[in-house]
Amino acid sequence: MISEAVNLEAARDEFVTQWGIMGAQWGINRTMAQIHALLMTAPDVMSTDEVMATLEISRGNAHTNLKDLVSWGLIRIVTKKGERKEFFEAEKDVWEIFRRVARERKRREIEPALETLRNCKAASEDMKSPEGRAFHEQMDQLEDFVSFASRMGDRVASMQHGKAIKLAMKFFS
Amino acid sequence: MISEAVNLEAARDEFVTQWGIMGAQWGINRTMAQIHALLMTAPDVMSTDEVMATLEISRGNAHTNLKDLVSWGLIRIVTKKGERKEFFEAEKDVWEIFRRVARERKRREIEPALETLRNCKAASEDMKSPEGRAFHEQMDQLEDFVSFASRMGDRVASMQHGKAIKLAMKFFS
DNA sequence: ATGAACTTTCAGTAAATCCTGAAAGAAGAT
DNA sequence: ATCTTCTTTCAGGATTTACTGAAAGTTCAT
Incomplete structure (x- = not known):
């Protein structure tokens, strides 16, 4: 069903947006909160480029906030064998x-x-x-x-x- | 003892500054947190002008943040009989x-x-x-x-x- | 009504924060 | 040693947030 995928994307979008706003209210950088929301609801690990593309943000921004999230212990770096790239995965519990x-x-x-x-x-x-x-x-x-x-x-x-x-x-x- | 008063002012200053920084980290406007700290450690009620003078901020800024603090229930307005001015007093508990x-x-x-x-x-x-x-x-x-x-x-x-x-x-x- | 004392608002400005994009760095592949 | 792929840094620019100061509003006294 096509429409389910569309609805899911919309719901996820709303969640990402709102999580960003909430983060900001609690003194957390909006983008960092958005990336966190995105990864928390990602069915799979994501690369920096995927995060950049989804949220339409620059490489520098994505990089900095991904690394901050790692330092908060909220996401972790995952590597796939045969790939040089880093992927990221959120703690979901x-x-x-x-x-x-x-x-x-x-x-x-x-x-x-x-x-x-x-x-x-x-x-x-x-x-x-x-x-x-x-x-x-x-x-x-x-x-x-x-x-x-x-x-x-x-x-x-x-x-x-x-x-x-x-x-x-x-x-x- | 003169030096005690000086020391007290210094300690209070440090507290005000630090409370402001802490507030900012938790998504609270720095000035609002500073005014709160100031009033929490005020031996007496303070007027808008006194707050302005102590923190060296404008009337508009002082006014807005004092009213915000009132709306948070963290300070209350006090009036003195015979005076038209509003004074402010912090909840200290x-x-x-x-x-x-x-x-x-x-x-x-x-x-x-x-x-x-x-x-x-x-x-x-x-x-x-x-x-x-x-x-x-x-x-x-x-x-x-x-x-x-x-x-x-x-x-x-x-x-x-x-x-x-x-x-x-x-x-x- | 007029004025004095005080409060409130808000347009414009200043400051803090955040983001971009490009350049430099690192590290494995050839 | 060079190239490729990916990561990291950071100066400069953009955006958001906060502040100022002055004007308008309110309230009470005369």
Whole structure:
């Protein structure tokens, strides 16, 4: 059926577009999110040229974002024997995607933020003025919360999908 | 002690700067995050002019971002009797801040994303080709995960701080 | 009604971000 | 050693996003 293929392409397109928008809202480069969406829904591995052609983007753009996705652990490089080219394949398991994003965002963004909070906390440790005390208190609470959330994230991200679901069920009881 | 006031200002500055950077990484306008940081650590309410002066930004910029912060529920307008001016005050309770951000991001970003996923899922519902089935399956898993996470978020955000901590403790056991 | 004090909007500009395309680099094939 | 195929880099350009400053709007007092 011709129309099914057409519909599929349209649906995939919508998904790619929307995933791009969503990525942008969360501080991820639009193209990177689009490539991710494309590969997540690709029936097969894709080459750089195929990605370029599908999204109508330049080689440089495709290359950079593919490599970024690799560094986030969201896609991997696959080589076919007899071919010199690199192909790319996305992690498709949703839980695994979540875990990897969580791990990277923690490493790249949460840890540095915690560092700052600790600095600010330390810098105001011995202040005597009410303003100084209040600032210190605020930094302390923020640091507590962020490090706590970070540990929670670790914990969740280190779980198997099944265990997480079970725990969540308990949570809803 | 003069130096304490100087140190405090420096620490606060570092916090404001870093909170701005962090915000930007998470898709929040830098200035908005900076104003938020400023108000979170303000010993007192602040006027638009005070914010403008402290961050060296224009009236338009200050105004827009202050109103955005109000719409996120992260700061509130305070009026002093006898004064016509509006002053602003930040929510300082970290758990409350978290709840409000979670609620807004859900409303503004998660819900529309879910809508798309459901569309894509529905559009590929009856497809027979392996590619169509695979796409549908992927959309289904994503939708499941996102809606599940969203409900979890609701649940957590509706809890009192104390209850959340208790639950988390159980979680670590 | 007029004016003073403040808020809101928005056209134009500035800045940050992202993308392109071409050139340079790498590495296997002949 | 040279060619071919593919990857990587990056200066310059394009696009998006954010900011400014001034004008218009609002509200209250006189």
